[in-house]
Amino acid sequence: MFDRPRVRRELIVKELAGELLVYDEVSTKAFCLNESAAVVWAMCDGKTTLAEMAGRMPSTLDAAIGADCVALAIARFHEDGLLEPGSVEPIVAVEVTRAELLARVGRAGLAAGIALPLVVSIVAPTAAKAYGTRHEDDNHEEAPEVEHLHEDRRPREHNRGRENDKIEF
Amino acid sequence: MKTTKSNSKRELVARKAPSHESSVDAQHLGRTIACVLAGSWRPKPPSLAASVDDIERVLPLVARTHAAALFWWRLRGRTDGKISGLESLRDTYRYNAVYAEHQEARLASLVRLLRAAAIEPVLLKGWNLARRYPSTALRPYEDIDFIVRDGDASRAERVVAEGDTSGAVVDFVHEEISRFDAAEWDDMFARSDRVTFADGHVRVLSAEDHLRAVAIHGLKHSFRNPLWLCDIAVSVEAAGDDFDWARCFGTLHPQSQWIGCAIGLARELLDCNVPPRAEPYVSALPRWLIPAVFGMWIRAARHGLDERWAVREFLASPASLGSIVARRWPDPISEALRRNIPLSEKNPWQRRLHALAFMLSPKRLSAAAFRKKAVRSVP
Numbered sequence: 001m002f003d004r005p006r007v008r009r010e011l012i013v014k015e016l017a018g019e020l021l022v023y024d025e026v027s028t029k030a031f032c033l034n035e036s037a038a039v040v041w042a043m044c045d046g047k048t049t050l051a052e053m054a055g056r057m058p059s060t061l062d063a064a065i066g067a068d069c070v071a072l073a074i075a076r077f078h079e080d081g082l083l084e085p086g087s088v089e090p091i092v093a094v095e096v097t098r099a100e101l102l103a104r105v106g107r108a109g110l111a112a113g114i115a116l117p118l119v120v121s122i123v124a125p126t127a128a129k130a131y132g133t134r135h136e137d138d139n140h141e142e143a144p145e146v147e148h149l150h151e152d153r154r155p156r157e158h159n160r161g162r163e164n165d166k167i168e169f
Numbered sequence: 170m171k172t173t174k175s176n177s178k179r180e181l182v183a184r185k186a187p188s189h190e191s192s193v194d195a196q197h198l199g200r201t202i203a204c205v206l207a208g209s210w211r212p213k214p215p216s217l218a219a220s221v222d223d224i225e226r227v228l229p230l231v232a233r234t235h236a237a238a239l240f241w242w243r244l245r246g247r248t249d250g251k252i253s254g255l256e257s258l259r260d261t262y263r264y265n266a267v268y269a270e271h272q273e274a275r276l277a278s279l280v281r282l283l284r285a286a287a288i289e290p291v292l293l294k295g296w297n298l299a300r301r302y303p304s305t306a307l308r309p310y311e312d313i314d315f316i317v318r319d320g321d322a323s324r325a326e327r328v329v330a331e332g333d334t335s336g337a338v339v340d341f342v343h344e345e346i347s348r349f350d351a352a353e354w355d356d357m358f359a360r361s362d363r364v365t366f367a368d369g370h371v372r373v374l375s376a377e378d379h380l381r382a383v384a385i386h387g388l389k390h391s392f393r394n395p396l397w398l399c400d401i402a403v404s405v406e407a408a409g410d411d412f413d414w415a416r417c418f419g420t421l422h423p424q425s426q427w428i429g430c431a432i433g434l435a436r437e438l439l440d441c442n443v444p445p446r447a448e449p450y451v452s453a454l455p456r457w458l459i460p461a462v463f464g465m466w467i468r469a470a471r472h473g474l475d476e477r478w479a480v481r482e483f484l485a486s487p488a489s490l491g492s493i494v495a496r497r498w499p500d501p502i503s504e505a506l507r508r509n510i511p512l513s514e515k516n517p518w519q520r521r522l523h524a525l526a527f528m529l530s531p532k533r534l535s536a537a538a539f540r541k542k543a544v545r546s547v548p
Contacts, residue, residue, distance in 0.1 A: 125261045
C-alpha cells in the first residue's frame with residue numbers, strides 16, 4: 001500500500017529542453033529534475049510499485065542500481081513534498097544517499113553515461129521587489145539565489161526563511 | 170589576524186562602493202546592459218560584441234532584474250569564454266518557465282470567475298506581453314492586469330477578493346489608461362482582440378492601445394526595469410502592416426511625445442527595428458534621457474526601493490546630506506509625467522529650480538532625505 005508513490009495532482013509540470021520542471025504553488029517552490037529523475041517521476045502514478053519501477057529503469061542500469069536510483073529519486077520527491085501523503089513510506093525512500101550510489105556505480109557506470117537522479121530546488125528570483133509598481137514600500141534585500149540543495153543533502157533548515165520568496169513585479 | 174582585518178576592510182569598502190560609484194561608471198554599466206539586451210527578445214538574437222569581462226561586471230546587477238532570463242537567452246551558446254554566473258540566470262529562466270504555467274492557470278481561472286459575474290475583462294501587460302516573446306519564460310510577470318467597463322472596477326475587485334484565486338495579484342486600475350489616456354472604454358473594448366488562451370480565449374487591448382499603455386507605464390516608472398524597454402521593442406517589432414500608428418500615438422499632448430521618446434529609447438538602446446511608417450512619430454531624445462535611464466537601471470538593481478542606504482550614508486558622513494538628497498530626488502522622467510510636460514532639454518533646469526525652492530525648506534529637506542518612500546511631489 002505504501003510502495004505505490006503518486007505525485008501530487010495539483011503540481012504544475014513543464015518539460016523544458018530535456019528537463020522536467022515542477023512548481024508547487026503551495027510552497028511556491030520550483031524544482032528541476034534531470035532525465036533520470038523524470039523517468040521515475042513519470043512512473044509515480046499511484047499504481048506502479050517501487051519494484052516495478054526498478055524493473056522499468058533503462059536497461060543500461062544494473063538491476064540493483066536501478067532499484068537504488070528509484071529509491072533515491074523517491075526520497076527526493078518525498079522530502080520535497082511532491083508526493084501524495086501516504087502513497088509511499090518514508091523509510092522506503094531514504095535508505096540510499098547520492099554519495100553512496102555514486103560510489104556503487106563507480107567510474108565505469110559514469111563512463112557508460114549513467115546519470116543519477118537529480119532534483120534541484122530553484123529558489124524564486126527575488127529581483128523584483130526593485131521593480132514592483134505595487135509594492136513600493138517593500139524592502140529589497142538579496143540578489144536572486146539558486147540553491148542546489150540536494151546534491152550534498154544539506155539540512156532543510158538551510159532554506160528556512162525563503163519559503164515566501166515570490167516574484168513581485 | 171592581520172589578514173582578517175584587511176579582509177574586513179575590503180568588504181566594507183566593497184559594500185560601500187556602489188553608492189559612491191561615479192555616474193560615468195553607471196553609464197558604462199548601463200551601456201553594457203543595453204548592448205546585451207539588444208535584440209535579445211528575438212528567436213535568434215544577433216551576435217554580441219561585448220567582452221566577457223564587461224558581461225561579468227554587469228551580470229550580478231542583471232541577475233537582480235527581470236531581464237535575467239533574457240540575458241541568459243542572449244548569451245546561451247556563446248563559446249568565446251566561460252561567463253561566470255551565467256548558470257544562475259539559466260535557473261531564473263527555468264523558474265520563469267514553470268511559473269509562467271502557474272500564472273496562465275491563474276489567469277484562466279480569473280477570467281472564468283469574472284465572466285461568471287458578467288464582467289468581461291480586457292487583459293493588458295503581463296501575459297499579453299509575454300506571448301510576444303519566443304518563450305513566456307523570458308518575460309516574467311506577477312500582477313495580472315485587467316481593465317473593465319467604467320464603474321465595474323469595484324465590483325470586479327470584490328469578485329476577485331471573494332473568489333478562489335489562489336493569491337493572484339490582480340489590478341483593475343491603471344494610471345496609464347485612467348489618467349493619461351483619453352480613450353473611452355467602449356471604443357477600447359470594440360478595438361480589443363480576442364486571443365486563444367489556455368482552454369479558452371481572453372480579450373486583450375488592441376496592439377495600438379497596448380503599445381501606448383506600455384510606453385506610458387514604462388516612462389511613469391522611468392524604465393527602471395530594463396525589461397519594460399524590451400517590451401516596447403517587442404511590441405514595435407510585432408506591429409504588422411495594418412498597425413495604425415496614428416491611433417497609437419493619438420492626438421493628446423504631451424502623451425504622443427512621450428510615446429515617441431519611449432520608442433526612440435528602444436531604438437537607440439536596444440536596436441529595435443522601427444518600421445518606416447512609424448518614423449515620423451518617433452521623437453528626438455533629449456540628451457539627458459539615456460543617461461537618466463542608465464542611472465535608473467543601476468540604481469534600481471543596486472538599491473531597489475530600499476532607501477535605508479540614505480540613513481546609513483548620512484550616519485557615516487553627515488556632510489553628504491546634499492548629495493543624498495540629490496540622489497533621492499525624483500528622476501526627471503517620472504517627474505515630467507507627473508507634471509504633464511514633454512520630455513525636453515528644459516527638464517533638468519526645471520528640476521534644478523524646483524530643487525532650489527525645495528532646499529530652502531529645512532523641513533521638506535529632512536523629509537526628503539530620510540523618508541522611506543521616494544519623494545513624490547515637488548512644491
